[in-house]
Amino acid sequence: MxxxxxxxxxxxxxxxxxxxxxxxxxxxxxxxxxxxxxxxxxxxxxxxxxxxxxxxxxxxxxxxxxxxxxQRAVRSQSFDTFISFTEWVEELGRTPGAKVIELTQRLADERLARDLDIAVESPVVAVVRLRLVDGEPVMFERSVYVIDAGRHLLRVDLEAESIYQTLRNQGIFPTRAHNVIDAVGAGEIEARWLEVKPGSPLLRVRRTTLDQHGTVLDIADNRYLPNKANFAVDNSTLNPTPLTRIAVDDAGSGG
Amino acid sequence: MxxxxxxxxxxxxxxxxxxxxxxxxxxxxxxxxxxxxxxxxxxxxxxxxxxxxxxxxxxxxxxxxxxxxxQRAVRSQSFDTFISFTEWVEELGRTPGAKVIELTQRLADERLARDLDIAVESPVVAVVRLRLVDGEPVMFERSVYVIDAGRHLLRVDLEAESIYQTLRNQGIFPTRAHNVIDAVGAGEIEARWLEVKPGSPLLRVRRTTLDQHGTVLDIADNRYLPNKANFAVDNSTLNPTPLTRIAVDDAGSGG
CATH class of the missing domain: 1.10.10.10 (Winged helix-like DNA-binding domain superfamily/Winged helix DNA-binding domain)
Structure with a gap:
């Protein structure tokens, strides 16, 4: 004292x-x-x-x-644990897993080029994975990486390795992210993998991640079974709420 | 300089x-x-x-x-705008509305007593409202107030007045909140009012709000049409993420 x-x-x-x-x-x-x-x-x-x-x-x-x-105190979460499924699940003392459904190198169309801030027809690497906790499906992940990052993903076992850990080993550091959280009905593909009916409610997180140079690294669309994950935030009059509620007349339902 | x-x-x-x-x-x-x-x-x-x-x-x-x-900078949101539908919609330059579906004074059962931190069979005031933007349904709101706050709600027009503004006028200041965000399928009741099919995905925010003395004021379960509202958060390695992702094996689907 x-x-x-x-x-x-x-x-x-x-x-x-x-x-x-x-x-x-x-x-x-x-x-x-x-x-x-x-x-x-x-x-x-x-x-x-x-x-x-x-x-x-x-x-x-x-x-x-x-x-x-x-009182229950909601801890804030480290950036790495927040953006990495693997690191999050490990911190919970559970066993993370991944099934690679699709891994593709292709050329960016206009929309992707805009989202990734690259030229149209630049190469990108797209990853689609089912994410598991203790062997059970929890999240369906679609992400697209700029080629400087994506090229490293073609060479590793994406069922065993954390993508962000792989990138850090290559000197590429995910440093900032913009996240949008909403709900969406399961599409045919993720419904099958998550073992729910098409149209079932999923918790969706769309994220743009930037590297240490402020350059876009990847965009992701992650869909969680709603009884397997949620987000908690504490706020007060003393501090502005770090989360912004956005009204959108046509946010679309994603792809 | x-x-x-x-x-x-x-x-x-x-x-x-x-x-x-x-x-x-x-x-x-x-x-x-x-x-x-x-x-x-x-x-x-x-x-x-x-x-x-x-x-x-x-x-x-x-x-x-x-x-x-x-770069797009996500602004943080004031506490008042975050917790008040009315103030949020007004800030967006739109017209908020409310339809009162149910307004009840009743006695707390065990679960409600625990959530509100009051004795079992204490009186509470429950409010069910459909919330509108420019006359269109956007959110289905269920909230339960401790009687010290709730008694004031019985006397005002809840289709015209902001509940939190009403309470502030009575010297009761919502000061802190704990929020849990997830997705849920629409139940029969809110499906009808929100004009969607039962089971349709909704974005759910469950909130516990405390007054200036740290006493629980109300609990709420708010369900948004997913193409009408979402939440954005920016994070980085420099700052811990103010949002915590929680894994729950059986979060339940609420009521």
Whole structure:
């Protein structure tokens, strides 16, 4: 504790650290004000102020009468874990898998050229994979890479290797991404692979990924079984919401 | 320009300001290095460094040979606009609307009591509304308010008034929220109101909103027509992603 801080703020730091460290788990009832007064040997005022700050910061929730409890804190996710299915699943302690359905080198049509910011008829590499968790289908992935990145993908086993790890090994670093999240009915192809009926609701994430030079690396259209993945975000009046809700009159249903 | 900054950094500030101010619009081609050298009377080095920083920061994208262009910047959204359908639609310059389908005061069952952090059989106010944009159905909203907030909703015209604006007028300030975004098939009821077939894909946002004291104010289940709304998020290796992808083996399909 820094002696120059007000007492309540020092108390806040100690309690917040117990929550952040996991020493106090989510859902745990906090000790009563009386118990905290006894533990820290302070008066009731600073304890109350510290608890109020924990509430405002969202680390503690509750109590109409009932003692306050440790609040579920949605952690933010690292960029690499967010964009890589393999790294995400491994972090969850599960086993990621992939089945390569199609791997093609072809020439960009106008739309693809625009999306990838390359010239029309530039070569690209398209990858279609079914992604698995513990052997079960979870996501249907369609991505298209610029040739500088894609050429490396033709040489590796895309059922065993993470694409982004492969690219990093080649000095190509996915660095930024723009993601659009919505819902879409399953098309015939992904319906078969995901083992659902055509038209079934899927959670779709369309992403443009840029490398360390700000150059577009790939575009992807990933469709998740909705009971296998979702997205959580916390927001507050203190911080602008990092997620933007966009109205689109005809967002289209993708391909 | 602050004279103590390195030259390239001063240049960066000037160019970034042109982009942020909208003076240079999205998609605009940047002047050539040569033109920038001429405009600022510097050598080529600082211009190149400034351009490199604009790319890293995501304000500029491109150029395999082609001149770099101003990049679409996803703005973050204010908390109020994010959680309020009315305020969101008004910001878009469209006309929000609501049809009240059900408004009920009842007693919380166990599950609702847990979600709202209140005692079982506490009174709550449940609101079911169809939300419209320019008179067309866009979202089906189910929300349940604790009685301290809900009592105010019984007295106002929920087809004309924003619920959150009504609550703010009563000194109740929605301050934080936890949001989970996924996809779900339309149930019979919302299918009829949204004019789609049962089972059609909808974009679902489930939200818990807390007031300025950190107390739960309401829980909501909002289902959007997927071609009418989506969510965009930008992320990078420099910043942790504020959105967490969660794997759930049985997230359920909601009610």
């Amino acid at each position: 820094a002696a120059s801080q007000p007492l309540y703020s020092q108390l806040y730091d100690v309690l917040a650290e117990r929550i952040r460290s996991g020493d106090w788990e989510e859902g745990k009832q906090l000790p009563s004000e009386k118990a905290l007064v006894a533990e820290f040997g302070t008066s009731r005022g600073p304890v109350r102020q510290a608890l109020a700050k924990l509430r405002t910061e969202g680390l503690v929730v509750g109590g109409r009468g009932a003692p306050p409890r440790v | 602050a004279a103590s900054q390195p030259l390239y950094s001063q240049l960066y500030d000037v160019l970034a300001e042109r982009i942020r101010s909208g003076d240079w619009e999205e998609g605009k081609q940047l002047p050539s290095e040569k033109a920038l050298v001429a405009e600022f009377g510097t050598s080529r080095g600082p211009v190149r460094q400034a351009l490199a920083k604009l790319r890293t920061e995501g304000l500029v994208v491109g150029g395999r040979g082609a001149p770099p262009r101003v």
